[in-house]
Amino acid sequence: MKVGVIGLGDVAHKAYLPVLTAQPGVIPHLHTRSRATLDRAGDAYRVPGEHRHADLDALIAAGPDAAFVHAPSGVHAGIVTRLLTAGVPTYVDKPLAYSLGEARRVVELAETRGVSLAVGFNRRHAPAYVHLLEHPRDLILMQKHRRGLPEDPRRMVFDDFVHVADTLRFLVPSHVDRISVRTRVRRGLLHHVVLEMSGDGFTAIGAMNRVSGSAEEIVEISGQDRKREVRNLAEIIDHKGQPSVRRRGDWVPVARQRGIEQAAVAFLDAVRAGRRLSAQDALRTHELCERIVLAALEEH
Template identity: 35%
Template sequence: MRQLRIGIVGLGNIAQKAYLPILSQADHWELSGGFSPDQQKAQKVCNSYRIPCFSRLDILAGQSDAVFVHSSTASHYQIVSELLTLGVHVYVDKPLAETVAQAERLIELARQKNLVLMVGFNRRFAPLYRQLKQQMDRPASLRMDKHRTDSVGPKDIGFTLLDDYLHVVDTALWLAGSPANLLSGSLQTNADNQLLYAEHHFQSTHTLITTSMHRRAGSQRESVQSVTNGAMYQIDNMSRWQREDALGILELPLPGWQSTLIQRGFDGAIRHFISAVSNQTAAETSGEQAIYAQRIIQQLLKNLGSA
């Protein structure tokens, strides 16, 4: 049986740091090559991984069964729609597209073509977050914080919410496990309409959910705290686990063999997509799951504009 052929579009920072180190291992697939409009840069990266460098997207698609897309958000709609039209399965960095309307059209196109379309919400595949979701018993509250040392600007609030805060909203609501309603929140900006701080409160069936992000907190800390029936949990930076109950405090040591790419969910997300393509099953972050958090971000921006 022929191995699955995997291509990659966009060879910038995220592709080089998180995806190529895993894809180049070629476990039960083969890396067919890469493409980027910046051919000089693309050739250098492809040479370092000893893979073909394609000059056109359609030629890469012709040599691939599935493609990972790591280009700019503004280019997602055009690139993903072309790949789907050419009959290629697609994994794309979040968000799926620049607007919800574009994302909906891509989801419908993938459905019509019977192709796997997955959005790369890597935190859903972080082992400690998956363990927390499995072990929590009817959480009464769940809070997720993702802060930055000093990352105000240079883009406006709309870009930052869709590029970074989207991760917080998606992960928190996924952990809570059921649809949620927005109760209240706050967006603080500077004079240049750049995000300083965001905090929002949601209510799902049983859980009060809080999301928070400060862009100049002096820390890169990411944490999740949950109060549940019989236990309290805290996870820091996807690497430190603490559970407190009537018996005391349990801290799980980080497995010595576990790499950062496994801890942060990139390895799990990549392998899940490849498995979905190989077995023709739906990806966890496809369809409505792919754009649920983006709909909420759109609502936050709409509320900001009408304030």
């Protein structure tokens, strides 16, 4: 199975290349425009020279069975469009694009051509978050904070808060009837955002503060007089009387803890089985992010 890996930066090296190069039957084909970066990655993962491509057309000409796109967010739409046009099933890091219009065009292209398109919302596969689905979820609280990183609203929301928006959508127990957004923008930079979604019997609240003093991610769900908390995707705390704590095992790889390994393998399994994956649900998350960006811009 020939698998293209496009973009060889930190995300590819820390998360995806160790997973993909360990999969039986996967033959990686690497692409980046920098020959030095290409050769460093190729040497590190023992990828033969003929499977290293400094040109995207050359990688496509090699006939990949699937592709993973880890290039910068701003070029996702263009690269994915070329892959889908060539009929290559594609997995792309979030976001599909910084603009909702571009994201819609890419998803429509995949649907029209009948080609699989998956967006890397790895938290939907993270074991600690999957375990939350077995728990009552009357109230869902998610916080994902940063230190000293106020940013342009569109980039902040689509590059980072998108994880909060999508994880809440994943965890809500039924249809969302109401959505509200509150933001704080100063000198054109988004400092914090609070998203609230509610429906029949539940409320979900997501918050991000980019000047919080620490980097952390915390999810709490509660209902039926029980609460479950997940800290930094590694620690699960159940509250019913005395709290009980379960921590990630010392030998569990970070890619598995964060759901990246499971997301990548699920995509490859679907390609092998000939099952087409649709990005329509991922597009709903992009629509929600656009709504948040517009709220921030209105405040500014």
